[in-house]
Amino acid sequence: MKLNIHTIVLTGMLGIMTTCFSCEKLLEVETPENQIDKDMVFTDVQTANAALAALYSGIRDQSTVSGDQLGPVLGTYTDDLQNHAVATANGIIDVYTNQLIESNSLVYTMWSYNYKQIYNANAILEGLEYAPLPQKDKNRIKSETLFLRSLMLYHLQQLFGDIPYPVTTNYQINRTISRTPSAEVLERLESDLKECVGMLADAYSHSERIYVNKKTAEMLLAKVLMDQKRYMESELLLRGIIQNTLYNWEGDLSKVFTKSGKHILWQLKPSQTDFPTIEANIYYFGNAAPTNYSLSPILYSYFSSADQRKQKWITATTIGSNIWYKADKYKLRNNNSSEYSIVFRLEEVYLLLAESLLQQNKLGEALPYLNATRTRAGLQALTSGLAQNTLLQETVNENRREFFAEMGKRFFDLKRVGMLSQLNVNKPNWKVFHQLWPVPQQELLLNSNLNPQNPGY
Known part of the structure; x- marks a missing residue:
């Protein structure tokens, strides 16, 4: 069955509950043995928690x-990663060569995956509306669900621009839904995230930070505000995160991707005990030529010999006359007990704050936040006297060195500061309209209200 936004049904969410949740036990509750009628899902806190856990695992x-999605896909779409796939069945080669078309299967996967989770989130929100649960539990589950829906919608807005913004599971509404203008999507995300912030607590509900808290929501809200060029408001949120005693700067590069770090805002637990992170597998190619992804030589050249990240987070493999560079941030492929997939970490907060301050021409205030990751890596701190544009470019460069192969950050960073045209240098097929992806052809055929197609496709 096609995973478009108007054919996904509630039983899909419940199927996730009965298959995924039982594997990793994200919450210490029993998994329902069978599918449950929608009206019965939230008769108690235990079942509501199970639905939320299923959403996280989904x-x-x-x-x-x-x-295996944003990191490698947008890494190849920009200039951080090379792709070595020989088959084109999943559309990744066309993504790599910036030759997207509306029938690209990977574009459809990114769209449909997120709308599946948005549907599941809406099912939870509807189930909570009249559920006889304690208000404290209802607020917690609602706020986390609303955050997760917001994150899915935010990524879709960044990739596709104008997008559907479904807030119901009603088939009749969703099958004819129109696309909400991109600017309005950001406004609605701001409203939803402010509601999340109002209900979430700073304290984490799990010691391993596998569930979001208030500061996680504030970080995403800060990004939304920065996309709206509201830098003073984003500055206040980002300073509040940095000043919170829950978080400590991690000074040891070898511990940045260890799950116990107090620099982590939110991370995702592998599906089973001792399983590696998805990242540890997808970027691995051992002592052979890569068959999936490798770091581009252009990215490698951005690291000076003094940059400790070059030694600790990148591994060079020589095969004949070729040298391949492996992203080696997540290292445990067997018996993994100390690595989870990090979604948000404090280093990103620092660099977002540096950018917000620079956009307000507060150059001196921005320098300590820009220099934090540089000096930790063994680089010299940048000093005053540099122009605003120079420092903004340095922030983009530092984000690239710090977050390569993480959550597609280079694409989002370049887009936010209006520098996507820099990809022209290393990506010969790059065009201005590639800042947006095409709406999947399958969706346009099922719902004509999603027209018109994005420009250029």
């Missing part, structure tokens, strides 16, 4: 946040 396995 987002981990099938969404843009999954380790």
